[in-house]
Amino acid sequence: MTFDYDLFVIGGGSGGVRAARIAASEYGARVGLAEEDRMGGTCVIRGCVPKKLMIFASQAGAMAAESRGYGWAEASAGSFDWPAFHGKLARELDRLEGAYSGGLMGAGVQIHHQRARIRDAHTVELADGTRLSAKHILIAAGGRPQRPGIPGEELGMISDDLFTMEKLPASVLVVGGSFIACEFATILNGLGVRTTLAYRGDAVLRGFDGEMRRHATEQLRIVGVDLRLGVSPTRLDRDEAGIRASFDDGSSAVYEAVMFATGRAPYTAGLGLEEAGVKLGRKGEIIVDEWSQSSVPSIYAVGDVTDRVNLTPVAIREGHSFADTVFGAKPRKVDHSLFGAAVYLRPHELATIGLTEEQAETRATPSDVYVASFRPMRSLFGGSEARAVMKLIVDAETDKVLGCHIFGPEAGEMIQLVAIPMGMGATKAQFDAAIAVHPTLAEELVTMRKPNRRIGGTLSDKTRASA
Structure with a gap:
């Protein structure tokens, strides 16, 4: 044919x-x-x-x-x-x-x-x-x-609409806790818009490492985003002053604009x-x-x-x-099991690859968790209280690095480089063998010598040492 x-x-x-x-x-x-x-x-x-x-x-x-x-x-x-x-x-x-x-x-x-x-x-x-x-x-x-399926949802924007606005609203309600919701809340807040983020969970970025989620949630609050956790809007109505959002806790508030980031x-x-x-x-x-x-x-x-x-x-x-x-007669599959990702928050990004701590806890073999938490030199000198956090998840039996999570400036740039050795099956000993570049944030990835805790497996003692 x-x-x-x-x-x-x-x-x-x-x-x-x-x-x-x-x-x-x-x-x-x-x-x-x-x-x-x-x-x-x-x-x-x-x-x-x-x-x-x-x-x-x-x-x-x-x-x-x-x-x-x-x-x-x-x-x-x-x-x-x-x-x-x-x-x-x-x-x-x-x-x-x-x-x-x-x-x-x-x-x-x-x-x-x-x-x-x-x-x-x-x-x-x-x-x-x-x-x-x-x-x-x-x-x-x-x-x-996707819109959330509530009365009046047509009054709200979706993320696509943000790029075509003729002017910035004075106030906005961002609905959702995904990376899209968090990034746009960061953007709008940074551009001077009074920004509220409403999310039904107790921490944003569901599916990411729990410790990193807590840091990202707190950072949104610190930079001035009005976080309303544990609530969801039930309807939107046109109001003389803008759009009135009613929430499932019985409260309501008026915003100039509402943006849904409730999934795709x-x-x-x-x-x-x-x-x-x-x-x-x-x-x-x-x-x-x-x-x-x-x-x-x-x-x-x-x-x-x-x-x-x-x-x-x-x-x-x-x-x-x-x-x-x-x-091309060159059969090639895609390995979906290991890939890096970044959430572009500010001032600190969240980047990740491999297993989260929660995932590692369910494994049959134990894992060691290495964590470094510190105030970066640049922000410390400038007067910021922002802390950077780096975490490695390591198989306690094979020493293979199973996961890496970074919360800090330019974390997305760092995770791209971490993805290379992890994709090659690198061990923690091989990370440690790399001579640190000083002074850099990334040097923390090769200077963490003692695990903070051991999780998962039959050998786990579930000890939670201070990070």
């Missing part, structure tokens, strides 16, 4: 773009790609990139305060000009989108700027009614923010997947095997639409591995 394409990709985000470009440029495949919105997907247009730039912008006030601690008596951040920043941000996103499109076109990929859906195992239909055939179809449509879901609705025989999970995610292949052999999926590990670098690795496997 003759097909219009060797590969048709639905979704122009990082995973889909990587798969399309590698298949076309390195393996000579005839590739088509459909994207209904802007090229670049969530990370480039509505996530990682603009968010990180906003994080940088939100630091100015803290940097000015630190500068005064170093003797710059007149240091001041002044007032923040949202329109000026927003215009520059839009131009940068346009540039990046152009780079994504240019890279695809340079590789020979034909781009269709419209929505596509599956008709059968080898056919896609574009929004204009055009039907195209492909030997292989790759779904890389990503995920979308795979963007699979209306793609025709079930009609084509593709099996979906409870959240609408495409169920795939270790090769990213769905229940229909010619249809594959990568990235957030599979709800495996919803991180851009993981989607890129999945897309590249798919192209190598299917078009």
Whole structure:
């Protein structure tokens, strides 16, 4: 059978773009790609990139305060000009989108700027009614923010909306305790918005290491975010002064804006997947095997639409591995068991890789926990009380480093380097053998000599020594 394409990709985000470009440029495949919105997907247009730039912008006030601690008596951040920043941000996103499109076109990929859906195992239909055939179809449509399902939820924003605001609100309620909620609370607070964060749990960042969660929660409070833990909004109503949020503890308050960061879901609705025989999970995610292949052999999926590990670098690795496997005759799987991640809070970030202490406690073999908690030189001299914390989880029998957690300045930069030796199976002795670079924060990772406690396994004494 003759097909219009060797590969048709639905979704122009990082995973889909990587798969399309590698298949076309390195393996000579005839590739088509459909994207209904802007090229670049969530990370480039509505996530990682603009968010990180906003994080940088939100630091100015803290940097000015630190500068005064170093003797710059007149240091001041002044007032923040949202329109000026927003215009520059839009131009940068346009540039990046152009780079994504240019890279695809340079590789020979034909781009269709419209929505596509599956008709059968080898056919896609574009929004204009055009039907195209492909030997292989790759779904890389990503995920979308979800609203909580309460009355008046349409009055609230989702994270996507933050990047298109014409002006900053005077006050905002951020709903949720995820990394998205915490990062945007950090951003808005740093830009001078009176920020409240409401989360139903007792500490933010569920799923991260418990000790690090407590530090992140406290930092939000210290920098001025009004934390309302253990509560959730039950409804939103229009009020003369803004939006009134009613909470499940019986209280209510008025905010100029409300932003929901209450989870994301795979963007699979209306793609025709079930009609084509593709099996979906409870959240609408495409169920795939270790090769990213769905229940229909010619249809594959990568990235957030599979709800495996919803991180851009993981989607890129999945897309590249798919192209190598299917078009390059170089079978390659993605190991989802070990990957680094960072939450871009301020002044200290939270970064992690491997097992949390809570996970290590459930293992059959014991683990040693090494913790260093200290006030970094830079912030200490500048007058800040902020503490940095570093933690290593080590298998007590093999000495292998199983987990690393860092709460401190530029923690994301450090965890990327830690990921290399951990991926190679490094032991604590090998960490210790590295000569420290002094004075740095990262030297603490190679100077922790005695464990603070032993956990898990039959040998555990559950002793909690002081950190």
